[in-house]
Amino acid sequence: MNTNISNTGTAEIELDDWSLEEEPVQESGFDGDQLDLAERHALRRVSGLSTELEDVTEVEYRQLRLERVVLVGIWTSGTAEEADNSMTELAALAETAGSQVLEGLLQRRGKPDAATYLGSGKAREVREVVLATGADTVICDGELAPSQRRQLEDIVGVKVIDRTALILDIFAQHAKSREGKAQVELAQLEYLLPRLRGWGESLSRQAGGRVGAAGGGIGGRGPGETKIELDRRRIHKRVSKLRQEIAAIKTVRTTKRASRKRSEVPGVAIAGYTNAGKSSLLNRITGAGVLVEDALFATLDATTRRSRMSDGREYTLSDTVGFVRHLPHQLIEAFRSTLDEVADADLLVHVVDGSHPDPGSQISAVREVLADIDALTVPELLVVNKIDATAPETLLKLRSELPNAVFCSARTGEGIDELLAVIEERLPHPAVEVRAVVPYDRGDLMHRLHEHGEVLSTEHTDTGTAVHAxxxxxxxxxxxxxTA
Incomplete structure (x- = not known):
């Protein structure tokens, strides 16, 4: 991605490398059957079946159906490379949401304009780009205040959304479980509430004054209730219902987590930046068959699977939703019950994409979210994934910068044995040391010993199995x- 900054302070970013062609679905043994991914990619248009006078090719059809967007960002601090990476990520988010990125504009200024985010002059320049490219949406790389969005929309003449709305849209597309859908809807409604907007007579639901000619008549006069007030009341009612629904699901999740705590089964939470390979890592270790796709926020629903250590003890692995820079606070609050899996874990496996241009910024962004959910006290194990797709010189640099990290590839399996050994070493050991002679007819007790305990030694005697554990x-x- 190339950036050229003009004297006017506006930079044009070429996004020619962003291809809209879908990659073929790659299936491998450790990822399972990937039925969810097959379902996501199942709906395809068959060319040549239209009954219209003129049929269109698949490329033309996609151009007609995909939302055509122009990206706009403000470079307030940091390096030009960091600004480019942020815009590249915004382009990936837009493409994941189902858009065609036509142009990217980056402006250098101290802080966003309070009125129009860009400033009125630059906003008119964006309007010219919109008219020239035929775009129907402008996406801003930041969170817009309701007044900023309205004024910018009035100038550019097309729909304007911000980074938060874009991420919420992706979550809405990818949520599958009842809990995931409820969490996303709650976040969307809380984002929408301060941004309700109406025009002219559409605001009025009940007329005041003389309305006889309009057919209102007696009973139709009074202050009434505006459409926005009605919408706001309905949203508040729906938000209340969703909170109750999520609270009920949270109770079930908390009960299961408490059961694991009572059994003292150690828990490992897999967290990290979106598309870092968390689900692939879970599949590689447990064969869970969780959906894997080379896209941002491909999976949203938390998945917990059991695995065994080399000594036979069980532990749980929980896959969590991916994080991203400037993750909307509405999502953090809505997904609080899911993210509690991270805060209550015995070990946090923090997965980093080694092939990313700036893995350091991803690590910082993830730790910011961990601070928001009070999970910084959980012991952290950094895992640099995708080493098969990382340049050798980059790997050398990362190994020097992250000396305590484990380097692996969930796709090829390289480094997985080392990762499992470190996880086993870092997980807490059972607290009570016992010596007992278990009768031979208590095979069930020996089974539980091997499953839930750490057996140090065994010896067969006349009366039973002498065990130290x-x-x-x-x-x-x-x-x-x-016990002896």
Missing amino acids: RVAGWLAHELAAY
């Missing part, structure tokens, strides 16, 4: 009758 408190209580 570390176990959880509840299991130590079961063994009390057989």
